[in-house]
Amino acid sequence: MLRSRIIGCGAYLPEKVLTNDDLAKTVDTSNDWIVGRTGITQRHIAADGQLTSDLALAAAERAVSAAGISVDELDLLILATSTPDNTFPATAAKVQARLGMHQGAAFDVQAVCAGFICALSVADKFLLSGQAKKALIIGAETYSRILDWNDRTTCVLFGDGAGAAVLSAENSVENGAERGILAVKLHSDGRHYDALYVDGGVSSSQTSGHLRMQGKEVYRHAVVNLAAVAGEAMEAAGLAPSDIDWLVPHQANLRIMNAIARRLDLPPEKMVVTVDRHANTSSASIPLALVEAIEDGRIKSGDVVLMEAIGGGFVWGSAVARW
Numbered sequence: 001m002l003r004s005r006i007i008g009c010g011a012y013l014p015e016k017v018l019t020n021d022d023l024a025k026t027v028d029t030s031n032d033w034i035v036g037r038t039g040i041t042q043r044h045i046a047a048d049g050q051l052t053s054d055l056a057l058a059a060a061e062r063a064v065s066a067a068g069i070s071v072d073e074l075d076l077l078i079l080a081t082s083t084p085d086n087t088f089p090a091t092a093a094k095v096q097a098r099l100g101m102h103q104g105a106a107f108d109v110q111a112v113c114a115g116f117i118c119a120l121s122v123a124d125k126f127l128l129s130g131q132a133k134k135a136l137i138i139g140a141e142t143y144s145r146i147l148d149w150n151d152r153t154t155c156v157l158f159g160d161g162a163g164a165a166v167l168s169a170e171n172s173v174e175n176g177a178e179r180g181i182l183a184v185k186l187h188s189d190g191r192h193y194d195a196l197y198v199d200g201g202v203s204s205s206q207t208s209g210h211l212r213m214q215g216k217e218v219y220r221h222a223v224v225n226l227a228a229v230a231g232e233a234m235e236a237a238g239l240a241p242s243d244i245d246w247l248v249p250h251q252a253n254l255r256i257m258n259a260i261a262r263r264l265d266l267p268p269e270k271m272v273v274t275v276d277r278h279a280n281t282s283s284a285s286i287p288l289a290l291v292e293a294i295e296d297g298r299i300k301s302g303d304v305v306l307m308e309a310i311g312g313g314f315v316w317g318s319a320v321a322r323w
C-alpha cells in the first residue's frame with residue numbers, strides 16, 4: 001500500500017540566544033517563575049533583517065540533503081507559518097525560488113502552532129492521491145516580531161526557528177510492517193478565536209499587531225484536546241500506547257506536554273523535549289524536535305512516532321508515523 005514516508009528532516013535555529021535571566025532584566029519575571037511554570041530556560045531570536053523565509057530556507061536545504069534527493073525531484077512545497085515575510089505572496093514562493101525548485105506547487109498553510117501537522121496532512125493527501133511524489137513541508141516562525149515585549153505573560157513563552165521534512169510516496173515495508181504516515185486526525189473549533197490571537201491584521205487594522213492569550217484557557221483546551229486527538233490517531237492506525245516508541249509533541253509548555261503524556265499512558269522518557277532550550281516555536285517545534293531525536297539516534301528506522309499540536313483558532317491535530 002502506498003504511504004507518505006518521511007525520508008529526511010532538517011532544522012535551523014537563529015544564533016542569538018535569549019535566556020530567562022536576560023528577559024528578567026527587561027520585564028518583571030524570573031528564571032524560577034518561567035522554569036517552574038513552563039520548563040523553558042532560553043529561546044533563539046532571529047537577527048535584525050533575518051526573515052521567516054531565511055530560517056525556512058536553511059531548514060529546507062538541510063532536509064533535502066538529509067533525504068538524499070535533488071531539489072528537482074520535489075513537486076510540492078508547503079510552508080506552515082503564522083509569521084510570513086509579507087502579506088502576500090506566500091513565503092513558500094520565496095523559499096521555492098531560493099531553493100532552486102522551479103517545478104511543482106508551493107503555498108503556505110496558516111494553522112498557527114498546528115501548522116506542521118496540517119501541512120503534513122495536506123502533503124500526505126497529495127502523495128496518496130498521486131498528485132505529487134515528493135513533498136517538502138516546512139514549519140518556520142519569527143514570533144519575536146509579534147510578541148509584546150512588555151507583556152510578561154506572553155513574551156517569555158516563544159522563540160524563533162524552523163524545521164522541515166521531505167515526504168516521499170513509497171511502498172515500503174520493514175519486518176512486515178508498513179512504513180510512513182499511518183494516520184492523521186485534524187480538528188478545529190473557531191468559537192475559541194479570542195483565546196489566542198494577534199490583535200492586528202491587514203483587514204482589521206492594517207497593522208501586524210501583537211500576540212494576546214488567555215493562558216489558562218489555552219492550557220485547559222490543549223491538554224484535553226491533544227490527548228483526545230492523539231488517541232484518535234492511534235486508534236485510526238490500529239495502535240495502542242504500548243506501540244508508541246516516541247511522542248513528539250508540539251513544544252508549548254512542559255507542564256502541558258507531561259499532562260498529555262500521562263493521559264496517554266506514555267512514560268516521560270518516551271517524550272522528546274526541546275521546549276527547555278527552544279521555547280515555543282509554533283509550527284517549527286515538531287520538526288525541530290524530530291531532527292534532534294533523529295540526529296541523537298533516538299528515532300530509528302521502524303520506530304513508531306506520535307505527533308500532536310494545537311494552535312490558535314483553536315486548531316489541533318495528531319499524526320502517527322512508522323519511520
Ligand code: ACO
Binds near residue numbers: 038156213215250280
Ligand atoms: N513572570 C512572573 N510572573 C508572571 C509571569 C511571568 N512571566 N506571567 C504571569 N505571571 C503572574 C501573573 O501575573 C499572575 O500574577 P497574579 O496572581 O499576581 O495575578 C501569576 O503569575 C499567575 O498567573 P497565571 O496566568 O495564573 O499563571 P499560570 O499558572 O496559568 O501560568 C502560563 C501561565 C504559563 C501562561 C499557563 O497558563 C500556560 O502555560 N498556558 C498555556 C499557554 C501556552 O502554552 N500558549 C502557547 C501558545 S498555544 C500553544 O502553542 C499550545
